[in-house]
Amino acid sequence: MLGVVIPLEDSKNKQASVKPLVDLTKADMERVNQLILSKAGSDVQMIPEVANHLISSGGKRLRPMLTLASASMFGFTGDAHVKLATSVEFMHTATLLHDDVVDESDLRRGKSTARMIWGNQASVLVGDFLLGQAFRMMVDVGSLEALDVLSTAASVIAEGEVLQLSVAKNMETTEDDYLSVIRAKTAALFAAAAEVGPIVAKTDKASRNALKSYGMNLGLAFQLVDDVLDYGGKAADLGKNVGDDFREGKITLPVILSYRRGTADERSFWREAIEGGKSDDHNLEKALGLITRYGGLSDTIARAQHYGTIARDALAPLPQSPWKAALLEVIDFCIERVS
Amino acid sequence: MLGVVIPLEDSKNKQASVKPLVDLTKADMERVNQLILSKAGSDVQMIPEVANHLISSGGKRLRPMLTLASASMFGFTGDAHVKLATSVEFMHTATLLHDDVVDESDLRRGKSTARMIWGNQASVLVGDFLLGQAFRMMVDVGSLEALDVLSTAASVIAEGEVLQLSVAKNMETTEDDYLSVIRAKTAALFAAAAEVGPIVAKTDKASRNALKSYGMNLGLAFQLVDDVLDYGGKAADLGKNVGDDFREGKITLPVILSYRRGTADERSFWREAIEGGKSDDHNLEKALGLITRYGGLSDTIARAQHYGTIARDALAPLPQSPWKAALLEVIDFCIERVS
Numbered sequence: 277m278l279g280v281v282i283p284l285e286d287s288k289n290k291q292a293s294v295k296p297l298v299d300l301t302k303a304d305m306e307r308v309n310q311l312i313l314s315k316a317g318s319d320v321q322m323i324p325e326v327a328n329h330l331i332s333s334g335g336k337r338l339r340p341m342l343t344l345a346s347a348s349m350f351g352f353t354g355d356a357h358v359k360l361a362t363s364v365e366f367m368h369t370a371t372l373l374h375d376d377v378v379d380e381s382d383l384r385r386g387k388s389t390a391r392m393i394w395g396n397q398a399s400v401l402v403g404d405f406l407l408g409q410a411f412r413m414m415v416d417v418g419s420l421e422a423l424d425v426l427s428t429a430a431s432v433i434a435e436g437e438v439l440q441l442s443v444a445k446n447m448e449t450t451e452d453d454y455l456s457v458i459r460a461k462t463a464a465l466f467a468a469a470a471e472v473g474p475i476v477a478k479t480d481k482a483s484r485n486a487l488k489s490y491g492m493n494l495g496l497a498f499q500l501v502d503d504v505l506d507y508g509g510k511a512a513d514l515g516k517n518v519g520d521d522f523r524e525g526k527i528t529l530p531v532i533l534s535y536r537r538g539t540a541d542e543r544s545f546w547r548e549a550i551e552g553g554k555s556d557d558h559n560l561e562k563a564l565g566l567i568t569r570y571g572g573l574s575d576t577i578a579r580a581q582h583y584g585t586i587a588r589d590a591l592a593p594l595p596q597s598p599w600k601a602a603l604l605e606v607i608d609f610c611i612e613r614v615s
Numbered sequence: 616m617l618g619v620v621i622p623l624e625d626s627k628n629k630q631a632s633v634k635p636l637v638d639l640t641k642a643d644m645e646r647v648n649q650l651i652l653s654k655a656g657s658d659v660q661m662i663p664e665v666a667n668h669l670i671s672s673g674g675k676r677l678r679p680m681l682t683l684a685s686a687s688m689f690g691f692t693g694d695a696h697v698k699l700a701t702s703v704e705f706m707h708t709a710t711l712l713h714d715d716v717v718d719e720s721d722l723r724r725g726k727s728t729a730r731m732i733w734g735n736q737a738s739v740l741v742g743d744f745l746l747g748q749a750f751r752m753m754v755d756v757g758s759l760e761a762l763d764v765l766s767t768a769a770s771v772i773a774e775g776e777v778l779q780l781s782v783a784k785n786m787e788t789t790e791d792d793y794l795s796v797i798r799a800k801t802a803a804l805f806a807a808a809a810e811v812g813p814i815v816a817k818t819d820k821a822s823r824n825a826l827k828s829y830g831m832n833l834g835l836a837f838q839l840v841d842d843v844l845d846y847g848g849k850a851a852d853l854g855k856n857v858g859d860d861f862r863e864g865k866i867t868l869p870v871i872l873s874y875r876r877g878t879a880d881e882r883s884f885w886r887e888a889i890e891g892g893k894s895d896d897h898n899l900e901k902a903l904g905l906i907t908r909y910g911g912l913s914d915t916i917a918r919a920q921h922y923g924t925i926a927r928d929a930l931a932p933l934p935q936s937p938w939k940a941a942l943l944e945v946i947d948f949c950i951e952r953v954s
Contacts, residue, residue, distance in 0.1 A: 323774065378740060396717075407743075412767055427750035434740055441661065
């Protein structure tokens with residue numbers, strides 16, 4: 277199997293885990309899961325079928341846990357954070373359904389995508405339905421501030437996806453271009469998920485900004501590590517195949533760094549592979565060699581650590597609590613996934 | 616050219632027109648058009664390109680005019696109805712973008728569809744962006760009641776589209792099944808467009824229900840007449856080709872009536888044509904013959920008139936005004952399009 281083993285310089289004795297966050301949000305996540313099942317229901321049989329296929333596909337549900345934790349850490353109890361967490365997960369699920377159509381993906385987490393089973397049509401429309409249901413739940417909560425944050429995120433995510441289309445297969449994409457894409461398509465929802473917690477908890481503006489910044493930078497780190505995983509690490513454990521991004525001609529930071537640091541000949545190779553679609557296994561092996569030579573993965577991880585540090589500092593002024601500790605550990609967990 | 620000429624029994628001397636509504640809403644529609652251009656804008660160049668292609672394609676913008684009129688008729692002045700009217704138009708545009716992907720349509724109103732020019736990917740994602748922008752504008756208005764009505768409509772529309780997928784190419788679809796589809800996919804947005812006017816005008820519950828019922832039944836009549844136009848009338852003027860629905864295997868009321876009223880042999884023909892895809896010009900001609908024999912078009916128009924009457928009665932208790940007269944004339948205009 278192709279792949280690069282990535283040495284982590286500052287590996288710790290204890291592996292960071294998402295478990296403290298899972299444990300703290302367990303009771304509320306059960307309510308989220310109930311609400312997911314209920315709001316993905318419809319008399320139109322195909323809707324729960326398609327929705328549940330993706331919903332039950334074993335994601336970590338990190339985003340709704342962020343919403344729950346970021347409300348609970350300020351002492352919030354009630355329903356609003358459960359409804360908003362479910363909205364966030366529905367927005368994410370709708371995006372995945374539409375992404376698989378846009379990317380013509382066959383597999384997600386090792387399972388056939390909804391579009392392979394029910395077709396592109398159902399994937400587009402059930403995505404629209406889940407987005408509609410997400411907005412209904414937000415409206416039900418009744419917080420115009422939370423609605424503002426989440427509806428803005430919905431626009432920004434779609435804008436990021438279109439931006440990604442326009443930079444697709446263009447090897448001149450800079451790291452900045454790429455950061456704009458992942459900031460919009462991934463980090464914006466992490467940021468919104470973490471910001472609506474303090475909003476419903478009616479906490480101060482500084483705490484709200486802290487959680488927003490935490491979510492945004494955690495999202496950037498998360499996506500960068502995801503891009504690294506595609507070229508090695510534990511990709512297979514996650515139901516991903518090594519080199520999927522390469523075969524799809526997706527431009528991610530490991531490729532951008534290796535391209536810009538390479539020789540003229542190597543740049544020609546990248547253009548042929550990514551822009552010209554010459555992405556067979558032989559070329560993937562060559563690409564992995566170049567990525568290793570130019571530190572494409574280790575430096576992408578270094579970038580992820582940079583954003584992880586910003587996320588950590590964002591939470592620093594907040595008082596110590598098990599919630600804060602759990603959120604901080606998630607940063608390390610997201611980054612250490614590659615080790 | 617194939618097509619059926621439909622005799623209207625109660626043709627009047629004066630053709631009903633949308634002009635009074637256009638004239639009354641002219642100043643506000645200019646604000647809507649400005650807002651459309653501004654909110655379809657993005658630094659991501661492809662977004663305004665795709666959005667403006669569809670937005671400038673010459674639709675009548677009936678839905679935003681309903682919102683403007685249904686607020687203005689209660690004396691409302693301000694910005695809210697302009698923003699909500701723009702939201703309604705964006706929701707409609709997003710639906711069209713996704714519909715063209717789902718139906719694999721090449722043409723809309725005689726122009727290439729966005730998906731033929733920019734691809735399915737851009738059509739899905741720009742649709743998502745416009746939906747996000749629609750919600751942002753609604754949030755900006757700040758009325759939770761209007762948000763409730765429009766977010767519910769967004770869910771119902773998507774649900775109706777999925778329902779349409781599941782009844783597609785099934786000749787056993789009943790008139791009731793079909794009505795459920797068009798109630799959700801078309802009439803729900805007309806109803807919401809007309810209901811949010813009285814909501815922002817803070818009028819009484821009875822008036823709000825009157826406008827909602829007017830919109831719902833106008834939407835049903837509008838869609839039924841659209842289905843008739845596909846088999847004749849002035850279809851060509853609208854940039855539609857006679858028989859598009861037939862060729863796509865779409866089940867509409869003229870087909871449902873002709874199928875159920877036909878002989879066993881004729882029902883076999885319909886199944887082969889619609890379910891089996893034998894929809895060449897020869898079969899289209901035969902289908903038009905059967906539709907004429909069984910009154911498929913005239914009885915669909917009769918149904919449209921039935922809903923038109925309900926829409927008219929819904930407004931009856933409201934005081935006379937140029938606004939009310941214009942809205943009533945739109946009912947006749949929608950139905951008389953076939954003559």
